[in-house]
Amino acid sequence: MSGAFVGGIAAGLTAPYYAVIFTSRRTDGDNGYGEASDAMVALAASQPGFLGIESARGSDGIGITVSYWDSEEAIAGWRRNAEHSATRERGRSLWYSHYEVRVCRVERAYAGPPARA
């Protein structure tokens, strides 16, 4: 959607809005994760109320993905998406040894040095 951020840093959003923090530890092996992860990012970006997504995974296997949404209703809609639900089930059974999901209201935000190319 126009103005949404996929990859990189989601900037220029105006609080209040909502964030879903997904912190995970991967199991060994890919098991279809890479392809499914790319598909889920593309699918999320097509949902109503999607504002952006940021993701990082370090060499210790800990990953953090934060998606941003304009309302709690948008988050609930994404959670109900059938393809997303099926992929979450694969995540629970195949890809993650542990994860935490936190649904947050972003109260305020600020940024440091202006974005460079």
Added chain:
Amino acid sequence: MSGAFVGGIAAGLTAPYYAVIFTSRRTDGDNGYGEASDAMVALAASQPGFLGIESARGSDGIGITVSYWDSEEAIAGWRRNAEHSATRERGRSLWYSHYEVRVCRVERAYAGPPARA
């Protein structure tokens, strides 16, 4: 502090609580970042109201650190910490080409497969 998580995944926290999402893109070179980063994590963990911290940085240079706190007052206290303030200034001038800080209220949280060793 007892019960706080440093490294790994912060689990078992009871909502509501607060999260500070710090997303950044690093400049080239270390420039003292590694040592200062470790010191800041240790200092944060010693602050009143600290609940835990999670961090990941991928090979594309995008990093996400989320710290968890029991109140907005705890976040304000950490922000006022003199050593933290001085290190933030080094971050702005040396380490980050861009960052976003988002202060959030965690409304609800849930977890997937039980933590394994």
